[in-house]
Amino acid sequence: xxxxxxxxxxxxxxxxxxxxxxxxxxxxxxxxxxxxxxxxxxxxxxxxxxxxxxxxxxxxxxxxxxxxxxxxxxxxxxxxxxxxxxxxxxxxxxxxxxxxxxxxxxxxxxxxxxxxxxxxxxxxxxxxxxxxxxxxxxxxxxxxxxxxxxxxxxxxxxxxxxxxxxxxxxxxxxxxxxxxxxxxxxxxxxxxxxxxxxxxxxxxxxxxxxxxxxxxxxxxxxxxxxxxxxxxxxxxxxxxxxxxxxxxxxxxxxxxxxxxxxxxxxxxxxxxxxxxxxxxxxxxxxxxxxxxxxxxxxxxxxxx
Amino acid sequence: xxxxxxxxxxxxxxxxxxxxxxxxxxxxxxxxxxxxxxxxxxxxxxxxxxxxxxxxxxxxxxxxxxxxxxxxxxxxxxxxxxxxxxxxxxxxxxxxxxxxxxxxxxxxxxxxxxxxxxxxxxxxxxxxxxxxxxxxxxxxxxxxxxxxxxxxxxxxxxxxxxxxxxxxxxxxxxxxxxxxxxxxxxxxxxxxxxxxxxxxxxxxxxxxxxxxxxxxxxxxxxxxxxxxxxxxxxxxxxxxxxxxxxxxxxxxxxxxxxxxxxxxxxxxxxxxxxxxxxxxxxxxxxxxxxxxxxxxxxxxxxxxxxxxxxxxxxxxxxxxxxxxxxxxxxxxxxxxxxxxxxxxxxxxxxxxxx
Amino acid sequence: xxxxxxxxxxxxxxxxxxxxxxxxxxxxxxxxxxxxxxxxxxxxxxxxxxxxxxxxxxxxxxxxxxxxxxxxxxxxxxxxxxxxxxxxxxxxxxxxxxxxxxxxxxxxxxxxxxxxxxxxxxxxxxxxxxxxxxxxxxxxxxxxxxxxxxxxxxxxxxxxxxxxxxxxxxxxxxxxxxxxxxxxxxxxxxxxxxxxxxxxxxxxxxxxxxxxxxxxxxxxxxxxxxxxxxxxxxxxxxxxxxxx
Numbered sequence: 001x002x003x004x005x006x007x008x009x010x011x012x013x014x015x016x017x018x019x020x021x022x023x024x025x026x027x028x029x030x031x032x033x034x035x036x037x038x039x040x041x042x043x044x045x046x047x048x049x050x051x052x053x054x055x056x057x058x059x060x061x062x063x064x065x066x067x068x069x070x071x072x073x074x075x076x077x078x079x080x081x082x083x084x085x086x087x088x089x090x091x092x093x094x095x096x097x098x099x100x101x102x103x104x105x106x107x108x109x110x111x112x113x114x115x116x117x118x119x120x121x122x123x124x125x126x127x128x129x130x131x132x133x134x135x136x137x138x139x140x141x142x143x144x145x146x147x148x149x150x151x152x153x154x155x156x157x158x159x160x161x162x163x164x165x166x167x168x169x170x171x172x173x174x175x176x177x178x179x180x181x182x183x184x185x186x187x188x189x190x191x192x193x194x195x196x197x198x199x200x201x202x203x204x205x206x207x208x209x210x211x212x213x214x215x216x217x218x219x220x221x222x223x224x225x226x227x228x229x230x231x232x233x234x235x236x237x238x239x240x241x242x243x244x245x246x247x248x249x250x251x252x253x254x255x256x257x258x259x260x261x262x263x264x265x266x267x268x269x270x271x272x273x274x275x276x277x278x279x280x281x282x283x284x285x286x287x288x289x290x291x292x293x294x295x296x297x298x299x300x301x302x303x304x
Numbered sequence: 305x306x307x308x309x310x311x312x313x314x315x316x317x318x319x320x321x322x323x324x325x326x327x328x329x330x331x332x333x334x335x336x337x338x339x340x341x342x343x344x345x346x347x348x349x350x351x352x353x354x355x356x357x358x359x360x361x362x363x364x365x366x367x368x369x370x371x372x373x374x375x376x377x378x379x380x381x382x383x384x385x386x387x388x389x390x391x392x393x394x395x396x397x398x399x400x401x402x403x404x405x406x407x408x409x410x411x412x413x414x415x416x417x418x419x420x421x422x423x424x425x426x427x428x429x430x431x432x433x434x435x436x437x438x439x440x441x442x443x444x445x446x447x448x449x450x451x452x453x454x455x456x457x458x459x460x461x462x463x464x465x466x467x468x469x470x471x472x473x474x475x476x477x478x479x480x481x482x483x484x485x486x487x488x489x490x491x492x493x494x495x496x497x498x499x500x501x502x503x504x505x506x507x508x509x510x511x512x513x514x515x516x517x518x519x520x521x522x523x524x525x526x527x528x529x530x531x532x533x534x535x536x537x538x539x540x541x542x543x544x545x546x547x548x549x550x551x552x553x554x555x556x557x558x559x560x561x562x563x564x565x566x567x568x569x570x571x572x573x574x575x576x577x578x579x580x581x582x583x584x585x586x587x588x589x590x591x592x593x594x595x596x597x598x599x600x601x602x603x604x605x606x607x608x609x610x611x612x613x614x615x616x617x618x619x620x621x622x623x624x625x626x627x628x629x630x631x632x633x634x635x636x637x638x639x640x641x642x643x644x645x646x647x648x649x650x651x652x653x654x655x656x657x658x
Numbered sequence: 659x660x661x662x663x664x665x666x667x668x669x670x671x672x673x674x675x676x677x678x679x680x681x682x683x684x685x686x687x688x689x690x691x692x693x694x695x696x697x698x699x700x701x702x703x704x705x706x707x708x709x710x711x712x713x714x715x716x717x718x719x720x721x722x723x724x725x726x727x728x729x730x731x732x733x734x735x736x737x738x739x740x741x742x743x744x745x746x747x748x749x750x751x752x753x754x755x756x757x758x759x760x761x762x763x764x765x766x767x768x769x770x771x772x773x774x775x776x777x778x779x780x781x782x783x784x785x786x787x788x789x790x791x792x793x794x795x796x797x798x799x800x801x802x803x804x805x806x807x808x809x810x811x812x813x814x815x816x817x818x819x820x821x822x823x824x825x826x827x828x829x830x831x832x833x834x835x836x837x838x839x840x841x842x843x844x845x846x847x848x849x850x851x852x853x854x855x856x857x858x859x860x861x862x863x864x865x866x867x868x869x870x871x872x873x874x875x876x877x878x879x880x881x882x883x884x885x886x887x888x889x890x891x892x893x894x895x896x897x898x899x900x901x902x
Contacts, residue, residue, distance in 0.1 A: 035440055093627045099440060100369055104569055105626040107371075111562050112619035119612035171762060178748050178759045185746045188708055189760035190734035190811055228558060232451055239444045273459035280448040280455075284433050287445055291437050 005143030007265060013149035015257025016156030017214055019250040021234035022241065023163065024207035026249035029238065030180040031200040035103045038086060038110035040231025041117075042205055046079045046212030047222050048117050051128060068131070075213060076206040083205025084198055086113075095193075110227070118224045125223035130216045152214055159210060160250055163203070167246075172199050180244070236283050242293025251295050256283075313498070318641040320494040323580050324487045327353065330584070331479045343479050344547075349587040350482030351543045353580055355560075356567050357489040358536030360579040362529045363568065365502055367509035368439050370530075371561055372430070372446035373537050375453035378556035379426050380419035380538025381545040382457065385470055387415040388546075393472050400462025412476050416485075416542045423538020424531045431530040435523055450561065457553040470551040477547035485543060489536045493576050496532055501525045562615070563590075566622045572632025577639045585633065586618065593617060661686045661847050662707070662815055667716030667726075669702045669871075676702040678871045679716070684815070689841060689848045689863035691879050693855045698868040700851045701743055704817050707849075708740045709733040720815060735763045739813035743820045743851075745804040749793030753784050756792050756803055760811040770810070777806040780836060798829035802836065809840065815847040822857065834861050859883025 021043065028036045090109050094102050134148040167173035172195070178186040179196045187193055215226065237256050241248025259282060263275045271278070286294060327350065334346040359373050386394070386401060387410040394406045410418070434445040457464045464470070496502045505525040508515040515522060545551045563586070571582020593614040625632060662684040669677040677699040684690050692700050705711040707718055709730035718725040723736045734740075739760070748756050757777060761770045778785035781802045787795065792803060801821060808816055818837065822830040838861065841848050852858045858865055858879040865882045867875035875882065 035444065090623055090627070097626070097630060100367065100443075101626050101630050103440065103443065104369060104565060105623050107562070107565070108619045108622040108626070111558075112616050112623070115612035115615040115619070119616070174751075174755060174759060175762060177751060177755075181748045181750055182746055184710055184730065185742065185748070186759060187730040188710065188734055188740045188742070189807065190731050190763035191759065192731050193729065232447060235444050236448055239441050243441060274455060277452045277455040277459075280452045283448050284445060287437060287441070288433050291441065 003143055005141050006145060007261060009140070009143060009145040009149045009153070011258040011261040012254070013152040013257075014261055015254030016152045017211055017230070017253075018233050018237055018257050019156055019253030020159055020207050021211050021230050022237035022249035022253040023160070023246060024204040024211075025234050025238045026241070026244060026246050027200050027204050027207075030244040030246065031176060032091075032183070032197060033099045033102075034091065034106065035099070035235070036204070037103065037107040037231065037235075038113060039204065039208060039234065040227035040229075041110040041113035042079055042082050042086075042208035042227075043212045043215070043230060044117060044224065044227030045082050045113060046075055046209045047128075047216050047226065048121055048224075049075065049078050050130065050212075050216060051121075051126065051222060072213065075209045077209075079205040079207070079209025079212065080202040081205065083201040083208065087198060087201045091197075110231070114224060114227060121222070121224065123224060125221050128216050128220055128222050130213075130220070132217075132220070134217055148214070148217055152218075155210065155214070159207070163246070166203075172196070176200060236280070240283060240286055240293055241295050245293065245295060248293055248295035252293075255294070312642070315641045316498050316638075317494060319576060319638045320487070320490045322639045322641075323490050323577060326580070326584075327483055327486055331483045334479060345587070345591055346479040347477055347482045347547050349583060350479060350486045351477065351540055351547055352564075352567065352583045352587060353486040354482070354489045354536055354543060355540035356564050356571075356579045356583050357486070357493050357576065358533050358540055359564050359568060360533075360573075360576060361493050361496055361536065362526075362533035364573055364575065364579065365497060365505045365509065365529050366526050368435075368526065369443045369565070370446045370533075371443060371565075372449035372453075373533070373564065374556045374558075374561045375430075375450045376423040376427055376534045376537040377541030377544065377560065378453050378457055378553060380423040380541030381551055381556065382464055382470070382541075383419040383422045383538070384412070384415045384542035385473055385545055385551055387418060388412055388474060389470075389472055397465055397468075397470060398463055400460075412474060412546065416539050419542040420535040420539040423541065424535040427530045427534025427537075428527065431527045431534075435526045435530065450557070454553055454557050457556070464553065465551075467553065471549065473546050473549045473551065475546060475549045477543050482543060482547070485539060489539075490576065490580065492532065492536065493579075496529065497576060501528050505529055559615075563618070566618050568632075569622055570625050570632055572634035572636050574631060574636025575634050575638045578632050578634040578636060581634050582632065586621075589618065589621070590614065661688075661721055662849070663717075663719040664703075664707065665717040665719075667703075667706055667718060668714040669699070669706050669711060670714045671711075676871055677706065680868070680871070680873055682866055682873065682876075684847060684849060687841075687845055687847055689838075689861075690850070691855075691858040691861075691863055691865045692849065692851045692868060693853060693858060693865060693882070694868035694874075697870075699871040700868055701819055702871075703868070704740065704742075704819050704849070704851060707733075707817065708738060710740075734760070734811055734813075737812075737814035739808040739811045739816045741801075741804045741808045741816070741818040741821070743823060745797075745800045747792045747795075747800050747803050747807070749791065751792055752789050753792050753795070753803060754788045756807050757784075757810050760807055764812055769812075773810055773812070777809065780840065781806055797825050798832065801825060801829070801833050805833070805836065805840075809844075813846070815849065817849045817851075819851045820853060821850065822852065822854065830857070855879070855882045 021039070025036060025039050028034050086109060090105055091102065094105060134151065135146045137144045138147045138150065140150060167177055175186065175191045175196050176199065179191055179193070183193070211230065215230070216222065233256060234253075237252040238249050240255070241250070241252030256279065260275065260279055263278055264272065267275060267278070331346055331350070334342045355377065359370065362368070363370055386398070386405050387408050391407050391409060394401055398406070430449050434442050434449065437445055459466055504515070504520045505522070507518070508520055508522045508525070541556065544555070567582035567586045568579055569582070570586055571580065572578025597614060629635070664680060664682045666679045666681055667677060668675065668679055680699070680703060692703060694700055702711065706713050707725065709725065709728055709732070713726050716726065720736055720738055725733050725736065725738070748759065751759070754774075757774060764770055778788070783799055784803055784806060792800070795803060805818070821833050821837070825833065837848065840846060855865065859882065861879070863879050865877060865879040866873060867882065
């Protein structure tokens with residue numbers, strides 16, 4: 001039964017996941033004009049980091065066995081490490097490359113990571129059991145929703161607030177914001193390029209890990225293709241939100257989540273499988289109407 | 305005797321001749337061996353040439369990376385299937401096709417043309433929506449387009465068979481047929497690149513603001529190049545389907561997108577010769593890797609690369625090229641004859657990946 | 659003792675030379691102007707010193723520390739500060755945040771606070787707008803902010819590229835008054851790119867003339883305020899003769 005409250009929670013929790021994924025991308029783009037197509041694969045990497053490498057159909061939870069208070073920071077660190085490692089390996093050598101060249105190499109990197117996962121874990125989706133108790137429903141404002149959804153919404157709010165605080169109040173946050181606006185000028189004032197960039201990647205990777213934890217718990221599946229699916233939505237959210245705008249990415253993430261849930265609820269049954277096609281068409285329409293992004297003032301010049 | 309500038313402009317058309325000659329030699333050599341497996345590989349390679357050259361017509365000239373071309377391929381591939389499959393097969397497997405399509409049984413050549421035209425039309429519509437966006441945003445939008453096509457084709461059971469493969473396409477695409485289309489694509493690409501529109505578009509690739517100040521309408525030229533690009537990409541899709549004989553939406557998603565881009569980048573995204581070079585070089589590499597994946601048996605021990613290793617290696621090669629030599633193997637230059645000397649040489653047109 | 663030494667520096671953008679074998683020295687506490695026609699390489703010189711562009715060859719030293727080949731942030735940490743052409747303030751940050759961007763390289767938190775207070779004393783308008791978005795400031799105010807921001811790194815040598823660009827003459831007067839006062843207070847060494855040799859002559863200091871990427875004249879700024887000397891430097895002796 002689709003009550004309004006249930007729809008709200010569905011939309012907010014899906015939107016939260018998309019918002020966090022989009023944030024990871026917007027962070028990196030803001031600082032170095034890089035569209036990181038490998039981001040979805042950081043998420044997949046973190047999901048697979050939870051289980052023992054094998055091609056079995058049922059995953060043996062490895063890291064995933066650790067208690068929550070240990071697992072969460074550990075996986076966040078894994079995500080950050082994966083992102084930073086990719087920066088060292090690939091993007092650091094492309095500091096003077098054109099944004100397009102960087103974009104293509106991130107696409108290649110994503111492909112490499114995905115196939116490395118494929119080679120290690122096999123192509124069959126695996127079942128993961130991570131905190132299954134979170135899928136039990138609780139009653140909130142009259143709706144029966146899985147506890148996980150509530151946690152996702154809260155987590156998103158905490159993450160967004162935490163990130164905003166970090167950017168506004170800390171030294172590294174100030175330097176990141178300055179670098180995002182004018183990298184050369186920031187460097188002329190002593191801001192260290194490597195620190196800012198590594199920091200952005202680490203944050204981005206941690207965000208990817210958070211999304212991974214949620215997706216693993218929610219779907220109970222580890223599939224080598226999951227990176228690509230979420231990455232597409234995250235990118236679209238970043239573009240709709242206005243490339244490089246963090247609040248825009250978050251808002252667009254929630255918007256797409258809401259649109260997706262509404263489409264799923266109200267599309268005629270026959271059209272449901274095509275929900276994604278409708279969603280992406282809506283996206284293209286919105287880009288036609290407001291190419292600079294929905295949440296950016298009209299006067300803003302294109303960032304690319 | 306025309307002046308050097310005119311000479312050079314005329315000699316720009318030597319590029320397709322040279323490229324066609326290279327491909328012809330390749331096919332002739334394979335034909336001489338009489339090896340069936342080699343012939344299949346040659347056909348595959350040449351279909352890829354049509355695809356990547358088609359891709360280059362848009363990406364190489366506009367500087368906008370398109371992740372959506374596999375979508376045009378899919379459209380072309382299924383269109384050719386709809387037109388050429390026997391009506392009995394269509395009635396069984398694709399019951400929701402409109403009557404006129406279900407009863408159609410065209411010859412493969414007009415079907416290929418129709419596939420190209422349909423893809424070109426879709427390119428026109430999608431381009432109208434996407435091409436006003438700035439470069440990077442447009443690229444991301446092309447990804448959305450790919451996802452739309454993939455979602456629709458993977459779910460519309462009655463029309464595309466959805467995830468079950470469509471079988472029974474006439475396998476008419478051998479090396480010579482593929483060669484013919486590849487040469488056609490190369491000639492068209494060269495003509496476009498040297499046309500007023502192509503030149504204007506390349507100007508915008510270098511410096512958008514300067515080009516606009518010179519009165520160049522970037523949007524219109526991008527759209528034109530995308531439509532032509534869409535045509536050949538659609539044909540490539542049809543050729544692909546008819547060389548395999550089987551169609552499945554998964555063949556037109558991320559895998560082929562990646563390979564096509566890799567070939568373009570490795571060869572040199574700035575030039576037509578680069579597109580062709582990239583296809584040849586990577587196709588050779590892929591062939592070698594496929595043999596290795598199947599296992600080189602040395603007595604009892606069988607050395608085999610794990611599946612996925614091929615893609616990893618190509619990905620690594622692509623990244624290395626982008627870091628070390630972003631303009632690709634050809635450096636963005638074309639194979640052509642230069643004025644007043646009849647020696648084959650490189651003519652530096654441009655040297656950066658945009 | 660020379661504070662800044664530039665030895666045979668050449669800068670090229672692709673194949674286009676911007677500076678060819680330029681050498682100069684600036685002593686501690688000096689006020690040196692770089693002038694010359696458009697395209698002479700003045701901005702390129704400052705960019706090369708600050709590390710924003712690489713040098714094709716040559717050596718640059720600040721108090722004996724080698725600058726060439728270092729990153730811009732390393733050079734800033736060695737005591738060089740730059741106010742670029744067009745100000746380039748961080749429009750989306752507040753005035754105070756702009757001032758604090760450069761303080762990361764300093765260890766002395768108390769001195770930093772002291773300096774911020776000083777800047778607000780020197781530029782009261784900035785104090786008023788300290789929490790406002792820097793993008794909302796007027797051109798002259800942004801110039802003050804850019805100077806204050808550059809001072810916050812506690813530099814030994816400050817370079818200012820075209821401080822008068824786009825500003826009304828009265829505002830330019832204010833800017834230069836402030837620069838001179840700050841220089842005297844802090845014993846700062848100043849290197850200023852100023853298109854108007856008349857203005858430079860009025861402010862006073864040493865002048866180095868660049869033309870076509872090379873040094874073509876050097877001396878007291880007042881001397882170059884004279885039209886003939888300038889014509890000769892800009893157009894060469896033949897220019898004067900050709901005019902006759």
